[in-house]
Amino acid sequence: MKENKALRRFREVAAAPYDYLRNLKTVTGKEMIGSTCSYTPEELIIAAGAHPFRIFGESKGLSHADAHLQAYGCSMVRGMLEDGLSGSLDFIDGVVFSHACDSIQRLSDIWRLNVKSLHFDVLLPVKLDTPLAKSYFTKVIGRFKKDLEKSFSIEISESEMKKAIHVMNELRNNLIRLYTLQSQYPGFISGSDISAIVKASMVMEKQEAVDLLTHILDEAGEIKLADMPSNPKRILISGSICSHPDISRIIEGKNAVVVWDDLCSGTRYFEGLVPDDKEPLEAIASRFTSRYVCPAKHLGVEFQMENLKKLITQHKVDAVLFMFLKFCEPFSFDYPDIKKALEKMKIPFLMVEMDRHNGVDEQMRTRIDTMLEIL
Amino acid sequence: MAERLKATREMKKIMQRYYFEAKNARFIGKKVAWITSGGPVEPLIAMNIIPVYPENHGAMIGASKKGGKLSEFAEGLGYSQDVCSYAKNDITSSITKESPIKGGLPKPDMLICSNNICGTVLKWYEIQARKYNVPLFIYDTPFVHTEFTEEARDYVNEQTKEYVKFLEKVTGKKFNYRRMKKVGRLSIEAMRMWKRVLETAEHHPSPMTAFDAFFHLALIVTLRGKKVVVKYYKTLLKELQERSKENVGAVDEEKYRLLWDNLPIWYRMRWLSQKFASHQAALVADTYTQAWCGVIDYIDEEDFLGTMGEAYTRIHLNVGVDQMAETIKGFIQQYKADGIVMHSNMSCKPYSFGQYDIQHLIRETGIPVLMIEADMTDERKFSQSQIETRIDAFMEVIKQRKQHDYTGN
Structure with missing residues (x-):
């Protein structure tokens, strides 16, 4: 797609998210509340007048984190801790730890003991498929609301929650539209730009992200099919975090396009809307218990396989690329059974393990290239 | 070294009987439930269901030095090198039937999974639920970072009721x-x-020593709720008390007393035990086996079902790192420990992450800490010469400190 201001802004924020946040804090005076997982009820942070953002763990080295976490921790958890300890998050006022995997659970303890800031543990259930678990989920969200109210000495009104739900839903709708367009017109925008947009959306003021996205989507109405790759191979990426621009470049260099993903740094951030006809806390909880779930959560024993199969059919996927963080247990435990399901479907796939601090090496590039070449 | 505890023979018999019954459950009209090591087993016993512990099985595979081989097989199926070796041992054994128990574990009729020990068991039990196509009950215990909340209490107590209904069904x-x-x-x-x-x-x-505790632990894990456990531990206790009366130590001329943190290194128990004994050091306590008696105070004897939720939620692995450090401080006092050996266990992230902070939190006790990086059952991850050097150096420090204490210099 054509270069435009909105796209440039997203890229700029994605390249230096913490600079954006530092500046936002100076300009707005808002409290900056970081989160470590896509299971964070951002609506409540917004309704509390604070600003939610995702901690990415982008510090170059790990010298501070190494003193607290063993090398067999995943690079995301170690990276987030490094951000907290090294001072690169010097602008934060608090951090939310939503219960997901064992590593983030311990990260919360280590953070609480070593980083001075407000600390919110959101003790979510692990199973999401019983009425009891759902009702507990709502109560946990309610406690988080109270914790925010206490920390900021405020009261969060229902109308503020509804406003926050509205803006988050707008953002989700826009991101889904963007993804749907990419699935319909693969390659109308580059994969690295999509990654930048999602990443920046996790950082920016939500209304700003909504407006910029609306602009991009309006411009996309003039897609010229002639400018797009012809008959590209359709790829789905699945895993936890994958925002490495090199991956998109490798894929696109072989006339292939990522038409959908199943990533924490992708659809798991924005998939599913919060129903606007329910009591807000229950509504927020109900989105989390019905959208794509992370493999650290339980929504029946077949969910991950069935969801992936559904996405493959829905988006006419030619091949699946699994991008796992090394040492990430929840994702890697599902892989062998998913692998069997894909073999049955005769869908080619490739699994690569990544370390966020090492980037893409030659071997990984060759493996991805080879898979794409045989499609 | 002191002779082997006499009770051991009886324990072996009890375990053999237990596995024999479990293997033949269907012939005696009983059902088999696979359950996680921290799971609520008592309702199963009350319902005459035989509990079987894949983790205990994983430990047996480790002790028979087959953990590396079985893990490698699972890795061939696509499981990562970096995930829990208990899970990999069990997954492999359920396919190949290779096991210290002839033919492997008996097939489950149901799976009971509590995440109070880790999130790994959730994935592991999902895998086995797909394989065996049997019902899975998840006893979900919210983590207690700093507080056991009211809503968490309601949630676990209500799950106890669901658990009962599940078993009835x-x-x-x-x-x-x-x-x-x-x-x-x-x-x-x-x-x-x-x-x-x-x-x-x-x-x-x-x-x-802790090595004895690791061995005798099997009963409290697998069969608590049965008379035989109480009876056995009474016998064992008597034997230990007699030893104490006669001042017989498990380690000859015990001079140094150490604590162990994390799961045992099952395939090097004897080597480690001899290594420490050669330094006249006894591992007198450990955080692992203590976990099966650390929450008694939360249970009301008159209302076990109504109060077990809290006890199962507050076990050692389901609480914050600072609380774990407090527990260790308590053991240092209680057992008059001179040092701590921490097993940084690549297979168990919730037990191992936070160990550096625990070291920091207990530094006021002035107790030296040795960190050994290994894996509970995968011997491929054990570097003996390196660990030996580290233990020797650590014991040197302990000896010097103790000498220093005696001479007052």
Whole structure:
């Protein structure tokens, strides 16, 4: 797609998210509340007048984190801790730890003991498929609301929650539209730009992200099919975090396009809307218990396989690329059974393990290239 | 070194009988439930269901030095090198039937998974639920970073009721509340006896070491709620008390007393035990085996079902790092420890992450800490020469400090 201001802004924020946040804090005076997982009820942070953002763990080295976490921790958890300890998050006022995997659970303890800031543990259930678990989920969200109210000495009104739900839903709708367009017109925008947009959306003021996205989507109405790759191979990426621009470049260099993903740094951030006809806390909880779930959560024993199969059919996927963080247990435990399901479907796939601090090496590039070449 | 504990032979017999019964469950009209090591087993006992522990099986595979081989097989199926070796051992054994128990574990009729020990068991039990196509019950215990919230209490207590209904549905029988009362009492009694067994190590010299505890643990894990456990631990306790009376130590001329943190390194138990003994050091206590008696105070004997939720939620692995450090500080005092050996266990992230901070939090005690990086059952991850050097160096520090204390210099 054509270069435009909105796209440039997203890229700029994605390249230096913490600079954006530092500046936002100076300009707005808002409290900056970081989160470590896509299971964070951002609506409540917004309704509390604070600003939610995702901690990415982008510090170059790990010298501070190494003193607290063993090398067999995943690079995301170690990276987030490094951000907290090294001072690169010097602008934060608090951090939310939503219960997901064992590593983030311990990260919360280590953070609480070593980083001075407000600390919110959101003790979510692990199973999401019983009425009891759902009702507990709502109560946990309610406690988080109270914790925010206490920390900021405020009261969060229902109308503020509804406003926050509205803006988050707008953002989700826009991101889904963007993804749907990419699935319909693969390659109308580059994969690295999509990654930048999602990443920046996790950082920016939500209304700003909504407006910029609306602009991009309006411009996309003039897609010229002639400018797009012809008959590209359709790829789905699945895993936890994958925002490495090199991956998109490798894929696109072989006339292939990522038409959908199943990533924490992708659809798991924005998939599913919060129903606007329910009591807000229950509504927020109900989105989390019905959208794509992370493999650290339980929504029946077949969910991950069935969801992936559904996405493959829905988006006419030619091949699946699994991008796992090394040492990430929840994702890697599902892989062998998913692998069997894909073999049955005769869908080619490739699994690569990544370390966020090492980037893409030659071997990984060759493996991805080879898979794409045989499609 | 002191002779082997006499009770051991009886323990082996009990375990053999237990596995024999489990393997033949269908012939005696009983159902088999696979359950996680921290899972609520008492309702199963009350319902006459035989509990089987894949983790215990994983440990047996480790002790028979097959953990590396079985893990490697699972890795061939696509499981990562970096995930829990207990899970990989079990997954492999359920396919190849390779096991110290002939033919492997008996097939489950149901799976009971509590995430109070880790999130890994959730994935592991999902895999086995798909494989065996049997019902899975998840006993979901919210993590207690700093506080056991009211809503968490309601959530676990309500799950206890769901658990009872689940068992009624799977067995087609009414839940036996009268029997449950008895089982609950026996379970508490077994935990108390286990505690007393472990506390015999307060004596100088200690009549037992953590290596004994790792072995004798099997009963409190697998069969608590049954009379045989109480009876066995009574016998064991008596033998240990006799040793203490005669000042017989498990380690000859015990001079140094150490604590162990994390799961055992099953395939090097003997080597480690001899290594420490050669330095006249006894591992007098550990955080792992203590976990099966650390929560007795939360249970009301008169209302086991109504209170077990809190106890199961507050176990050592489901609480914050600072609380774990407090527990360790308590053990340092209680067992008069001179040092701590921490097993940084690549297979167990929730147990191992936070160990550096625990070291920091207990530094006021002035106790030296040795960190050994290994894996509980995968011997491929054990570097013996490196670990040997580290243990020797660590013991050198302990010796110097103790000398320093005596001479007052």
